[in-house]
Amino acid sequence: MHKTTVLAVALALATASPALAADGKALFADKGCTACHGEDAKTPIQEGYPKLAGQNADYVFQQLTDIKAGKRANGAVAEVMKPILDDTAEADLRALADYIGGLPRFTPATAAGPADKPGKQLYLTKTCIACHGKEGGKPVLKSYPAIGGQDRAYIAQQMKDIKSAARANGATNAMQPVMHLVTEPEIDAIAEYLSNVK
């Protein structure tokens, strides 16, 4: 094909689909996500912040959208993240989500602990496995988060917030009705187990 035609076609494609033009990787750096979540999106700057790399893209997109809309406001997200997202277009949120989803999955910070952690059994008997899958790594829906290997304090806080309805966005309405099955010590045990899963 003629060089000019190739160029014209490429330009037409680029402008016809703005989502293609948005660079998730560049956005992740430019928007300052690396500052809190790490350059590799899985080395958070402090305990209690989530690892993101490899998380289900649809789930990430839902969270970004909900934080921006004020539907999710638990923990640090309202003060720290919302101002950034207020300034980010929907197509860019989607690009960020897709970029994050395409990264190699996050893994636990430490080597796996003893196999008979109490949280391991609780993860089964309290029915977490039904939705989040074996070892928290294979959720039943793409819109549900993978949680195996996630930051321990972050998991525990999300569980507590979903239980108390401090967090009530998205599909937490599917999780909230079973949260009375776990006490706070059980939540901590489950978080301890999950954070060590490879």
Next chain:
Amino acid sequence: MTTLTRSLAIAAAATLLAGGATLAAEPTKGKSVGEAGYQWNAGGGEEDEALSLKPDLKNGRDVYEVCSACHQMEGWGLVDGTFPQLAGQHYRVIIKQLSDIRAGNRDNPTMYPFALPSQIGGSQALADVAGYIQGLKMNPEPGHGDGKDLALGKKLYDDNCTRCHGAVGEGNNDKFFPRIQGQHYAYLLRQYEWIKAGKRRNANPEMIAQIKNFSERDTRAVLDYVSRLSPPKELIAPKGWKNPDFQ
């Protein structure tokens, strides 16, 4: 759906089946209770397709494995009512409720993924798992209420509920009325309240009308009574029974 449309839909489905074509019905959202034109148990689509099929109990057991994570291997759910007992529920009732949940006619966010065709299969899977569940032995010890108002509960039940749910809560498979005897009190309470409030969108308007004037005391009394109604002995498992299909 009008009777004509429904007849055409059934004829079309029958033609498909007769011709050996792939079953094609998909979950399709219908009207909700309170909406103009709502018809309880309108049927059609996937539900009708599933009802016309022969259940394969072997596959039903395999499908049920997914469900057992919450409803337990015996199908007894949890006594605190978080998950209902399914064991021994009527075949047609299970097919209808699963169809309604995955079509978005009954809201159940927790259950929703597990009802989806991508998770458990198409209309044949509905028939299979319903057939399996229906055959499970029932819980000998469901969750009860406080037992303090059973005389009132019995009177209310006999005066209001027997026409559809039967003399002892046995329901009616042909008419899609659920078996409620031996169901966990807390689960009955939640569903009853949602039906009364119109929050359960696939509810029967006749039931809503029937319970409209029940007080909170009436509600607790009648449902405690129902949770203690015993299914026929041959349907109940012995205490401590474990489902051999999952050992």
